[in-house]
Amino acid sequence: MTIKASDVKNLREKTGLGMMECKRALEEASGDIDLAITNLRKNSALKAEKKSSRTAVEGIVLTKNNQSSNNSIILEVNCETDFVAKDENFINFTQDVLDVCFNSPQKSLEDLLSESLEEKRQSLVQKIGENIVVRRKANILEGYVSEYIHGNNKIGVIVSLKNENEELGKDIAMHIAASSPLVVNPEDVDVDLLSKEREIISAQVSGSDKPKEIIEKMVSGRLDKFLSEVSLINQLFVKDPSEKISSLLSKSNNKVISFVRFEVGEGIEVEKKDFAKEVQEQLNS
Numbered sequence: 001m002t003i004k005a006s007d008v009k010n011l012r013e014k015t016g017l018g019m020m021e022c023k024r025a026l027e028e029a030s031g032d033i034d035l036a037i038t039n040l041r042k043n044s045a046l047k048a049e050k051k052s053s054r055t056a057v058e059g060i061v062l063t064k065n066n067q068s069s070n071n072s073i074i075l076e077v078n079c080e081t082d083f084v085a086k087d088e089n090f091i092n093f094t095q096d097v098l099d100v101c102f103n104s105p106q107k108s109l110e111d112l113l114s115e116s117l118e119e120k121r122q123s124l125v126q127k128i129g130e131n132i133v134v135r136r137k138a139n140i141l142e143g144y145v146s147e148y149i150h151g152n153n154k155i156g157v158i159v160s161l162k163n164e165n166e167e168l169g170k171d172i173a174m175h176i177a178a179s180s181p182l183v184v185n186p187e188d189v190d191v192d193l194l195s196k197e198r199e200i201i202s203a204q205v206s207g208s209d210k211p212k213e214i215i216e217k218m219v220s221g222r223l224d225k226f227l228s229e230v231s232l233i234n235q236l237f238v239k240d241p242s243e244k245i246s247s248l249l250s251k252s253n254n255k256v257i258s259f260v261r262f263e264v265g266e267g268i269e270v271e272k273k274d275f276a277k278e279v280q281e282q283l284n285s
Contacts (some may be wrong), residue, residue: 019114043122057265061156159259181232
């Protein structure tokens with residue numbers, strides 16, 4: 001029978017297993033999700049995935065670049081503790097993931113995991129006893145790319161310039177790591193984000209007794225300040241705060257095409273745990 005992609009997705013969300021594993025389980029269960037879960041509980045794969053409900057907010061960021069093939073990648077892999085992030089087995093696994101993703105830049109992370117990496121991930125989870133999540137990757141396939149990894153592998157950047165300039169590329173990558181811009185140019189800021197920021201600023205000055213035209217100027221001025229803070233070219237260069245990034249690029253007759261900045265765990269919500277309750281549940285199980 002034909003297995004629906006939505007059912008595979010549903011089973012993945014319930015079990016944390018890989019796409020192909022879920023598809024096979026559904027085929028064996030004739031599409032019955034509950035039966036598929038029951039069958040999966042009988043094998044060791046699901047035992048490893050019991051840990052998938054635990055939040056993985058530690059980990060490392062890695063980069064790889066091959067200028068001759070116009071291929072660069074940045075990858076984030078998470079674990080639960082900083083101790084495991086430094087473990088040799090974990091580091092070796094992340095390098096394997098990096099190489100696989102680098103060699104197939106056009107494929108999605110989900111496809112790559114289901115094809116060759118999921119078994120390795122499950123085996124590592126069983127071995128070290130922590131949840132491991134290959135969270136995200138991004139590729140830049142144009143321009144002259146520079147990369148930067150902060151000393152503790154918690155922040156990584158890849159940035160693409162129009163013209164080759166290794167020193168400038170490294171400086172801008174380091175700047176991006178330190179200053180966290182959201183976009184290259186002000187006009188690249190997402191319309192919804194800009195609208196939300198305008199709404200927040202308007203609410204902040206709404207109680208003012210100043211004339212309407214003055215309030216509008218206040219909102220406009222604060223919005224311009226926000227755009228300067230989040231757009232790379234308008235930021236002050238961290239190594240020389242007297243100069244903007246736009247000026248630095250202009251002097252070198254260069255341009256930033258794109259960049260990607262990853263920071264370990266950013267955006268992940270960490271659930272507060274009641275450890276006493278957790279211990280009691282383990283004692284009762």
